[in-house]
Amino acid sequence: MNQIGVIMGSDSDYKVMEDAIKILRQFELDFEVKISSAHRTLERTLDWVKGFENQGGRLIIAGAGLAAHLPGVIAGATTLPVIGVPMNSGPLNGVDALYAIVQMPPGIPVATVGIGAARNAALLAVQILAAGDDALRRKIKNYRAKMAEDIAAKDEALQKKLNED
Known part of the structure; x- marks a missing residue:
């Protein structure tokens, strides 16, 4: 059973998200990795979230750039903890992604790490899971x-x- 889902909106995000994958491997955690977009493949993304939740997944790390809706869309579709990783991309160098992820409406939180800080996202995931392990x-x-x-x-x-x- 994969405890952690790592999802990103584009294959160009993999270079950053690979840091999270390395940490998860180092801690010997079971995880799965997916590319799916909140905008271009919404139904596919929502289907993945429900499937991940139904198979016993415990936490999701979501990386996104520009409008960065992926972590928020995922958080709206599940009660699992979601950690957002804003990508350093576009003309605003990731500041737009940071704001989009960190400024969630009341009731739908997304934990947010620094721009491009996928390593910290994985370490936060480890700490969350370690609370009961x-x-x-x-x-x-x-x-x-x-x-x-x-x-x-x-x-x-x-x-x-x-x-x-």
């Missing part, structure tokens, strides 16, 4: 501890370099 909670704690160790190592290397100069 002790093993996953340990994995996210270990992930964060590793990040802290990496920063400390980089600082140590910098301090050593500065002392050599």
